[in-house]
Amino acid sequence: MQLPSFQAQTPWMAGKSLVSEIGGVIVEIGLHPKGLSPVTRFEVVYTFEPREDDW
Numbered sequence: 001m002q003l004p005s006f007q008a009q010t011p012w013m014a015g016k017s018l019v020s021e022i023g024g025v026i027v028e029i030g031l032h033p034k035g036l037s038p039v040t041r042f043e044v045v046y047t048f049e050p051r052e053d054d055w
Helices: 011-015
Strands: 022-031 038-047
Touching: none
Parallel strands: none
Antiparallel strands: 022 038
């Protein structure tokens, strides 16, 4: 799983040809109704238009 970040691409990242995926991950952890094992749910939220100079 590739985790997104909270910042736009920096000049250093651009020099290394690295891309910044902007967004977040929502993780919900709960119990199974019978209490046998934990239940996890992941939701990935991406934003594709970064703010200019948002480092």
